Amino acid sequence: MSDRRQRKQEYESEPCSFAHFQVVKEYERAVIFRLGRLLPGGARGPGIFFVNPCTDTYRKVDLRVVSFDVPPQETSLDEATDPWGVKVERVEVKDVRLPVQLQRAMAAEAEATREARAKAIAADGEQRASKALKEAADIIIQSPAALQLRYLQTLTTISAERNSTIIFPFPVDLLSYLLEGKKAAGSRSVKPSSNASMAAAYSSAPPTSPTTTYFSTASTFSAPVTHSHSQAAVSPSTSPGLSL
Known part of the structure; x- marks a missing residue:
């Protein structure tokens, strides 16, 4: 606080002054000294109070909160201000310097x-x-017309972009039909158990005449063999699927 401001707030009465009554404001208090000692009863104010101009002097103290910048320091605020009778009410941090x-x-x-x-x-x-x-897919599946409209909307969007690719929507129902057809074709298979049993019975029976046995995926065929010098002739068979 500067000396000029202190002179404005401080008032010392002269010994022979005629100002016996003084007034302090609501936010001020007057500390009275009589012959250099503090007058009992504490500070006066707010309002009017009497001062003996011959023996008393007083000083006005402003009780309002004053804001001012504190220089950088490495100490606790309470420890630094308690010896001076100053109470710190609020501290606002403007800048914090942290390590990198x-x-x-x-x-x-x-x-x-x-x-x-x-x-x-x-x-x-x-x-x-x-x-x-x-939810939208469930609604579209329930209505085939909605699916067709979706196809048309997609085609319109693609054509608006000036693409050279032509796309034809393929109904999903046809895929299900094709898959069902493949499953049905795969389930049609021949059981080879009958062929194996017939072959086992033939091999266990006593041979009567030399024969040649032919196997196919459908049934088993036997044909007699006639020997002529060095060649063997097989009787012709009209059954399909036979091979020599």
Whole structure:
């Protein structure tokens, strides 16, 4: 506080002054000294009070909160202000200087928190979109006309982009029919158990004449063999699927 301001707030009465009554404002108090000692009863005010101009002097004290900048210091505020009778009500931090490593760690933590929050929001939006698409697909499946309109809308969108690709919508129902046809064709198979049993019975029976046995996927055929010098002739067979 400057000396000029202190002179304005401080008032010392002269010994022979005629100002016996003084007034202090609501936010001020008057401390009276009589012959250099503090007058009993504490500070006077607010309002009017009497001062003996011959023996008393007084000083006005402003009780309003004063804001001012404190120079940088490395000490606790309470320890620094208690000896002076000053009570610190509020301290506003304007700048904080942190080590570089701590700044990087805090920045990485904040970035990870933002990324996790963004992923959670994206996952929530994707889940809601999936539910909406499922409901729309269920509605379209129930109405074939709606599916055809969807095809036409897709074609209109593609043609508006001036693409050289031509797309023809293929009904999904035909795929189900084709799959069912393949399953039915695959289920038609011949059981070889009858052929195996007939072959076993033939091999166990005593040979009567030399014969040649032919097997096919449908049945088993036997034909007699006639020997002539060095060639063997097989009787012709009209059964389909036979091979020599």
